[in-house]
Amino acid sequence: MKELEDLIPKSIKFHSASEDLKEECFNFFRSLELQGKSKLTIVEYSRTISSFITFLENYLGYKIKLIDIQNLDKISINSYLAFYRNPEKSSFMKDAKYSFHDQKYFFINKIPKKILDEDKAFFSKKDTLKILEELEKFFGGQIKKGLEIEQFLKVKNVYNKIERFRRNGCIKLDKIRKEKSPRSVARNISVLRTFIEFLSKSNKWENHAIKKIESSKYTSRTDDKVFEERDIIEFLNFIDPEINSENIDKKFLSWEHRRDLAVLSFLYSSGLRVSEVLQFKIEDYPFKEYTKILGKGRKERYIIILDVVNKKIKNYLENLLKNQKNITLEKKDPLFLKYVNGLKKNLTSRDIQRTMKKLIDTFEGNYPMHSTPHSLRHSFASHILRGGTDIRAIQELLGHSSLTSTQIYTELNEKTLLDVYDKSHPHTEKDK
Template sequence: MTDGDSLLVCARPDVNAAVGDWLDHLGGERRLADKTLIAYERDLRQFLRFLTGHLGEPPALAHLADLRPADYRGFLASRRQSGVGSRSLARGLAGVRSFLRFLETRGQVNAAASTVVRPPRQPRSLPKPVSAGDAMTLVDADSGLDAEPWIAARNAAVLTLLYGCGLRISEALSLTGRTAPRKGTRTLRVRGKGGRERIVPVLPVVSEAVESYLALNPHAPQPDGPLFLGARGGPLNPRIVQYAMARLRSALGLPDSATPHALRHSFATHLLAGGGDLRTIQELLGHASLSTTQIYTEVDAARLLDAFDKAHPRGGTSAARTP
């Protein structure tokens, strides 16, 4: 049974039809990523399953219109008892609210009851960047473990884009032959989350890495086709990049937190440590809110305290302080 099939047995036809319209809206008009759509559909399916047991029958739109805050709290409690963490609970509630707000815009329900339920408080986790030295080693094509030189150059070019331009892996892999940063390229136009576009500067080392990859690549990328190609000439799967990074960090003795996305964190953290201002870093990363970018100030403060503890004769006394 597929995910879509299992969703159908959890609700009445009017709800199933509305779910389809909602997912089309999220994917078409709001341009949410496929992974986000899958997560939202999964979370809504879990909510509808809960309601089926809670109400004693598959829910219809009329049932959704009559829900009260206690019903949503019951859903969160049941998920918590199943061992679901706070972050997943909050995301699940966000998906349910998104669906209800969609129904509300169509005049089918009142979503007010879901908005008064507070999501679980989440532990704040800091990004885990790699050091500047480790980042430079990771993006060096000569550090690659691949027998094919062009594949090593390809992986190095992708990782250089993540660290040199602060791109997400999906943004790097969305580049085409036409938009490839080449020699003389000063800026790069990137489409990020939510379809938001931003302009990022291109360092010469980034262009050089891409040029090296293109010179060695036996498969010439088409102008409107993907820039980064797999071993057989098709679009490069992000899992291949993640696997290459895992091999590199293992060979270099780096922690599991040294992922491709950690290079984006490193880009932001190293800019901040070098005197970059938060507003500029926010624009370069494509964050919708400055509060998302501000977490890097805590990363930098934690780094400074760690350096102090290691260097000061009475090191360790600052460990209990909150940055």
């Protein structure tokens, strides 16, 4: 259990679970590991289950035991799902502390530009200045949840202090919570159903209420996530200092920007997930045209890497070594890294998301409503489909286990999908 506890972030706690339930939770996580589930998947499962148990403690009024999960009724499960769908609209658990734990913040400045009159006494205290200095180091340019802040500071009335920092401009909310999408709700139900089915099998429960909960239906849309072919080329050319030399932003000349350009070009040219691009090490470069990767669910597949990607990466690495004189690249270092306080660190998916948003904000051309790094994967699939690539080849390139998943990404119409099944499924041979 120790290894699993180390895997799960400290911000995910099971304080609301009794020992017998907590033990079963980790048995479940261990079973996921044995099934070959990725670390990221196990962490997301643990986050969902921890949140569910915390809700139940507040809902029922006591620490949750294994037998409480067994005796859950449909009303209790639906109450949680209503809360998960939109905590702000839920009449239950609206207390500020819970909302604070789940909210995300980022640090602005330890010196407020202007202090509100009612907070002048608070900011005059030495302890306040000390807390701000500690928070600046703790955040380190990253986004943190309220629960993480509370666990770090270990002082009284953390929520009250953070609110004072926020309204005086030292700290800012990352974003206001919005209603969860139908897809998120469906994923949440799936996690709970898998968890409770595991408990039912392990403890010989019968007819659990989770079976009465209908799966959330959602319609996948990709039209607001896909670049037009001309627009994506214009965007990538716009942020490329080698091509857009006339109207170049000075920031585009940095090695960090060339790294980001290489990542975004990689995503669009290969259709990879961000996590898949960030798995590569220095020793993997330069890439062969056909390269094997370890994808979602630890599934291996071959992808095609274009020469333009190798060139972008070469440009980035040359600029990195040129501008960071003290850096030495080792074989096991991440291929796409960041250099913070003299230390080499892994570039994260969140880093790429922030970069994409900033670049889109400077781009004056056309782009989809939801322009994220993942929208480059959507665009890749849609564009090669339009170009006549076989759907089964797209399925392989994307690393999907079923054609249905590929349909979601590429907006296949029903007739096209049925044609593929008709041509490929052995049960249809008798009708030919």
